[in-house]
Structure formats: structure tokens, C-alpha cells
Amino acid sequence: MALILEARQVTKRFGGLVAVNAVDFTIEEHSIVSLIGPNGAGKTTFFNVIAGLYKPTSGTIRFKNTIIAGQPPHEITRLGIARTFQNIRLFNNMSALDNVLVGMHTRLKSTPLGAVLRLPSVVAEERAARVQARELLRFVGLQGRDLVWAKNLPYGDQRRLELARALASKPSLLLLDEPTAGMNPQETAALTRLIGRLRSELGLTILLIEHDMKVVMGISDRVTVLDHGTKIAEGSPHEVQTNPAVIEAYLGRAAVARAEA
Numbered sequence: 001m002a003l004i005l006e007a008r009q010v011t012k013r014f015g016g017l018v019a020v021n022a023v024d025f026t027i028e029e030h031s032i033v034s035l036i037g038p039n040g041a042g043k044t045t046f047f048n049v050i051a052g053l054y055k056p057t058s059g060t061i062r063f064k065n066t067i068i069a070g071q072p073p074h075e076i077t078r079l080g081i082a083r084t085f086q087n088i089r090l091f092n093n094m095s096a097l098d099n100v101l102v103g104m105h106t107r108l109k110s111t112p113l114g115a116v117l118r119l120p121s122v123v124a125e126e127r128a129a130r131v132q133a134r135e136l137l138r139f140v141g142l143q144g145r146d147l148v149w150a151k152n153l154p155y156g157d158q159r160r161l162e163l164a165r166a167l168a169s170k171p172s173l174l175l176l177d178e179p180t181a182g183m184n185p186q187e188t189a190a191l192t193r194l195i196g197r198l199r200s201e202l203g204l205t206i207l208l209i210e211h212d213m214k215v216v217m218g219i220s221d222r223v224t225v226l227d228h229g230t231k232i233a234e235g236s237p238h239e240v241q242t243n244p245a246v247i248e249a250y251l252g253r254a255a256v257a258r259a260e261a
Helices: 044-052 073-079 096-103 113-116 120-139 153-169 187-202 213-219 237-241 245-261
Strands: 001-014 017-026 032-037 058-063 079-082 171-179 205-209 222-227 230-235
Touching: 001 044, 001 153, 001 205, 017 230, 032 044, 032 187, 032 213, 044 073, 044 171, 073 079, 073 237, 079 187, 079 237, 096 120, 096 153, 096 187, 113 213, 120 205, 120 213, 153 171, 153 187, 187 213, 213 237, 222 237, 222 245, 230 237, 230 245, 237 245
Parallel strands: 032 205, 032 222, 079 171, 171 205
Antiparallel strands: 001 017, 001 058, 222 230
């Protein structure tokens, strides 16, 4: 299967701290890959390098044969990479619908002048965008909530809204940073099923950071493990959860037993 993302010898330093250390990493199209490791392992930093929030100190990242390392976030989003955040970042005083519409801005063609003049093409594009936004809300399970302010949605629904906003940019690679953080078991199970649908129904490729090992082991095609910024293991869920180095550095035998339950 073709690679959608290829990172080679990616390093990110903050002064004397090496947060990501010469990491090689690839993602195949239409796969679900998890990035795990203890707190401070460099997972979110690596995410931020891919998404353009950080420029790598060294190394290259290629997305669909385009080098993206060092490009600004809006350009990387335009190329087809979207992300969610560990700490939900919604526009709280905007409706669910408007939050999703904001996510579409990289795909809309209207100019500021056209918007001011209310040209027919602008009106038609806005109408189509609202239809698409409502469809995305329906897809993530928020049908009928389009006019509810984001801050008034339950926590689990806010997670779903952030996902819908990411989908609005029409990505081919979706980065999910702790998507089930703070959720109860029922919400976690429902969101895990939704992540599976992102691949099966929308054809997306997914990279996620996740601490819930039951989610990771149940949904991932491949798992990569970081520790102190260095890749220490990579393979199938079974290979990773039985790897002695991973058990020692992160999982522990109790966590392995819970993931297998």
C-alpha cells in the first residue's frame, strides 16, 4: 500500500532539550496508526511538527510526495492534513454549525470583495457550505444541535464537534490527539466506533495519540512507541504490547492485561 506520510530523521530541540530525536515514521494510506508513550515522550511535539505548529530542527517530512516540514499550518491544512487537540479548542460562543463552517475556510473560494457585494456565486457557496456542515454534524452524531453554542454542549459532544470541524477541511490524513480523554467508557466506545467509520466510510487515514490501551489495541493497524523523544518500538498491536522494552518503559504488565481483557 502507498505511503501517505513519510518522516525521516525528524528531530525537534527546544534549547538543550531534545523533544523528538531522529524519528523515522511512515503511515500507509487508509491505515489507523497509534502513537503511544509515557507523558513527556514527545508525542504531541511530533504531532505539532507534522501539523506545522513547530518547525523541525532537522529531518524531512513528506506528505503525498510534497515536503511539508517547516510549512505554515494553514498550508498544511490546505494540502490535506487536519488535527484535533488534547485540550478541546472550540469557539465556545459560536454555534456548532458556525464552528464547522470555520473549518471550511481553506476550501472556500469566495473573495472578501465578493462577500461584501453578495455576489450570486458567494451566496450559492455559502448555502452549499451550510448543507455540508449540517451533514458533518449528522455524521458525528450531532444532528439537530447545529444552533447550540459550543460551550453548552456536553463534553463528549464537544469532542465530536471538534472532530466535525477538522473534517470540514476535507483532509485525507487526520491527526487525533487524545480523542477519548475525559470520556466515560460508553462515550469512549462510541467515539472508537466513529473513528473506525472515518476510515471505512470516508476513506481517511488516521494517526492518533491515545492513552487508553484498549482503544489503541482494538483499532490500530500499527502502533509506534516513543520514550524520551526516541522511537523504541513499532509493529502490530500484539507485537508492541508484548515487547519487553515497551512494557518496561510504558505499559507495565497491568496495562497489558487490561488491554487484552
